[in-house]
Amino acid sequence: MVSRRLIEFLVGVFIILGVAALFLLSLRVSGLSAYSAHNTYKISAQFSNIGDLKVRAPVKVAGVRIGEVTGITLDKKSYKAVVAMAIDKNDNNIPTDSSASILSASLLGSNYISINPGFEDEMLKSGGVIDETNSAVILENLLGQAIFKPKDKKK
Amino acid sequence: MINRIQQLGAMGIQTFGRIGISGLFLLRVIFRWPRVIRTLPLLIDQIYVVGVLSLVIVVISSLFIGMVLGLQGYNILEKFGATPQLGQLVALSVTRELGPVLTALLFAGRAGSALTAEIGLMQTTEQISSMEMMAVDPLWRVIYPRFWAGFISLPILTVIFMIIAVYGSYLVGVDWLGIDPGQFWSNMQASVNFRIDILNGVIKSIVFGFVVTWIAVYQGFYTKPTAEGIGRATTKTVVYASLAVLGLDFMLTAFMLGGW
Structure with missing residues (x-):
């Protein structure tokens, strides 16, 4: 039989291992936001x-x-998508006339929002709204334009 | 014909009766005034038996599972030129599914069967009856610490499984096959969400720990007191626990993906 103290020690090590693993998982694997x-x-x-x-x-x-x-919510009157964003407090220097556009990281990649800074001296505050926006580029629409444009020109 | 139907009915009544008995048994184990100071040493002993001694098999199997996932994933991702996504592939599959499920299956085989056999032998050799004779509540002395030890140990084992599997795939992908370590980690961190992936995996393992130890302890306590009965109870523990884990895993995944 293993001695009492050794058992307690090993159980302690076991629990510490578990906590350490959870810690590593949260920081290393998930990059906790x-x-x-x-x-x-x-x-x-x-x-x-x-x-x-x-x-x-x-x-x-x-x-x-x-x-x-x-x-992401739908505005009921204008039928536009309202996208709420949380911005790091250190980056509090986005001019009010900035524009936001939705781009995709790669052909298969997921979308992200890119903000183009404007020239105003006034900066966006909490609750601010970016007025100038460019919608996401939908691949099917682009394809449609590419296919049907030459025909239109011939007419 | 009528006899057949009658048999079916009897079987149904028996099955539900057994489920009821096991439920009552569980309630009697859980809902009692905790006596921390007196049960803590027993609990630590059982965590040692159930958790620490299972550590070796969990660590070794998780290392190899991570390495195999790394190799297989690398070979498939190579076709699309997307090998840096290996970290994401391994981390998501391990934290969401493989970690909780495989650890629970290993745990049912390694610790659950041992719990059943141990308690079953106590029952067969009438140690439990003699405890009752001495006015020692066997639920207190035997079942309670074992149940909680399993319940506490499995999530810890699962978390250890996850992290070691990730490092196993790191070993294969980065050290042997030459993926850039920065890309490996950054792709993983960009796609793995702590709440959605890791915490849900841990929640799954908590549920599995509960179910597996419940089945193991119940099967042991209600063993037929013969040598054959112990063997049968041990088999039942492993089979029922494995089936319960796989079935519950599907239900939990359905809940979790449904934005629960």
């Missing part, structure tokens, strides 16, 4: 078509991730 509620501020934008955009998609400026999409 740094965008929690208190060090971000919220802005929103209306798009006429968001394509394949999903909640938690990244929000980028010049390719650098500054926040993420927190919610």
Whole structure:
């Protein structure tokens, strides 16, 4: 029979291993999101078509991730998609006349929001709205345009 | 004809009766005033037997499962030139499905069967009856610590399984097959969500731990007190626990993917 103290020690090691594994999983594997509620501020934008955009998609400026999409709802009057975003508090220098567009990371990749900074001196605050938006590019629409345009020109 | 129907009915009544008995048994084990100081040493002993001694098989199998996933995934992803996505492939499959399910199956085979055999032998050699004679509640002394030990150990084992499988695939993918380690981790971190993937996996393992130890302890306690009965109870534990784990896994996955 293993001695009492050894058993207790081994059980302690077992539990520590479990906690350490969970810790590693959260930091190493999932890269637990740094965008929690208190060090971000919220802005929103209306798009006429968001394509394949999903909640938690990244929000980028010049390719650098500054926040993420927190919610997507439909505006009942204008039939536009309202995308709520949480932006890191350190990146509080987005001009009010910036434009937002939905791009895709690669042909098969998921969509993200890219913000093009404008020139105003006034910056977006919490609850701010980006007015100028470019909708997602839908591959099928592009294909349709490419196929039917030459015919139209001939007429 | 009527006899057949009658047999069917008797079988149904028996089955439901057994489910009822096991449910009552579970309630009697769980709902009791906790006596922390007196049960803690027993609980630690059982965590040692059930959890720590299962660690070796869990670690070794998870390492190899991670390595195999790495190899297979690499060969398939290579066709699409998407080998850096290996981390994502392995991490998602391990945290969502393979981790909880395989650990629970291993646990049912390694610890569940041992629990049943141990309690069954106590029952057969009338140790449990003699405890009752001495006014020691066997549910307290025998069942309670074993049940909670299994319930606590399985999630810990599952988490260890997940992380070691990920590192196993890292070993194969990055060290042997030459994927860029930065891409391996960043693709994994971009796609694995702590709440949706890891926590749901842990929730699954908690449910499995509950069910597997419940079945093991119940089968042991209600063994037919013969040598054959112990063998049969042990087999039943492994079979029922495995089936319950696989069936529950489907239901839990359906709930979780349904945005629950």
